[in-house]
Amino acid sequence: MRYLPLLWAGLFRKKTRTILTLLSIVVAFALFGLLQAVEVAFESGADTADAKRLLTTARYSIIDPLPLSYLRRIEQTPGVVGVAHADWFGAKYQNESNAFPVFAVDPVRYLDMYPEFTIARAQREAFARTRTGAVAGKRLADRFGWKVGQKLPISSEIHPRTDGSLSWEFDLVGILDADDPAVRGNTDMVLINVGYFDEARQSGRGTTGWYIVRVADSTQARAISASTDALFLNSPNETKTQPEKEFALGFAKQIGDIGALVTRILIAVFFTILILTGNTMAQATRERIPELAILKTLGFSDAKVTALVLAEAGLLLAVGGSLGMGAAVAAMPALNGSTGGRFPPLFVGADTWALAAALAALVALCVGLPPALRANRLKIVTALAGH
């Protein structure tokens, strides 16, 4: 702490230059925070995936329906201990921008399949017995101010009722939550009772979107996937079964390889920062050669002067990095609001902060080391003679 005024004064010797450099670091780390949040959101399904869960979808396209009659046959596959199914409803609430996922499910099978979701026992039972029942994720319920017991008027994007109307109404009988924050991020959804949905929809009756299969032994997942798919080989509705994590990653990659995209953008951003900050540090040190020589004259050792120059780079990156990450965090509520729930919730997690700290330290080392070594090698007499 005693050297902080000295470091600060050194950094802000050329205020405009330092502020501009600082701003570029702030922008770089804000981008880093935002893009990491996007990547984490895309991979959140994979991160919370259960190794004992498989997903069975239509072989050629996830949007092709599968017959509900497959349920019993999948259940009879050796090694399978539970099967649930879900169908994409696709919903909007009040206006176009309030879109969120709605899944038509068998309440008991689905909630048994996902024990990581928490729901009050009475609400779970109410969901199972209420044909028009629906349960909503807590984040979504909080966002729209929904209360258990109210009617939930939502319109489907793809499923008309028998009368041709896209407007549906359900009874909100429960709120779904999760103890794990990562899982809670996946609760921006509504579950509706498939019994009522399947009866009231105009087309596609007797089908579902996909099956979720629980196996007794995760090491047998691949073998069970193969034997499940073999059941329906050469049928009009062939299947593709894969572990949940693989499915989640594949689903995210249908939109694009977000991880690779984010990595490439960040490499470009940080490479620019490296050059910019490195140049600033080198220039700042070059201008201050006589001052560094004076510090050595006064008794600052070579190691101490080296550490001071490195610490200046560290301070610049720490301040810029913190401000940038802070800006990313501050932007999250607005960004989450603007996606209208179509996108998994964005957040800057502890892992992202840790990664940002490591990145800041690495950049500080890269940009601080060359001038620090120059300061280390500085000969007092030669440097002072430069006057």
Place this chain on the structure above:
Amino acid sequence: MSAATILVEIRSVTKVYQRGRQRIEVLHGIDLDIPSGDFVALMGPSGSGKTTLLNLIGGLDTPTAGRITVGGLRIDQLSGGELAAWRAAHVGFVFQFYNLLPALSAQRNVELPLLLTDLSGAERRRRARIALSLVGLEDRAAHKPRELSGGQEQRVAIARAIVSDPTLLVCDEPTGDLDRATADEVLRLVQMLNRDHGKTVVMVTHDPKAAEYTQRRVHLDKGTMTAEPVSA
């Protein structure tokens, strides 16, 4: 230390600089004793080696041959780190161009040598204020160097040189950048530090008027000591 004690003992000191293939011997076997409490002027024409000798006495550089003992310690045998610690504890430096850190206030400039001690922040500030008041600049403590006159900057540099209470003050042309009146003020200040505070002062100067403030003059020419002044 009594006045008769030798503080700085220089024996057969040679300094050679290597510039590419060229070998430049700047000092040739210098012998010099500086008693404690002395105020000595190193004089001589440009290139005579006086600043080189001053740098060796102040531990800013090391001799190629010979030995330098200050306060009983062979400083020519110290490592770079040891020499830095020794300078911090025992030597105050005053330069022609003041060499203050422009981004720091006068107070912070004076505090700089104390950063290397275990003193608390409050104690560092107190001692810096005392040093500034000793040079008559306590009211300029918050000013940056660019807000001070040349004479004031040099007085801040002197305050910085004495704040850690060193035994030895080495001054390289301390009045070379000042007008006559201001130079006299600065020299009186250095003289006061020598006379009233017992500092041993070694000062390089071209200026015979400045040399009049010292107790003794040592003349150098072409890297050797001479008995009489040599015209520049």
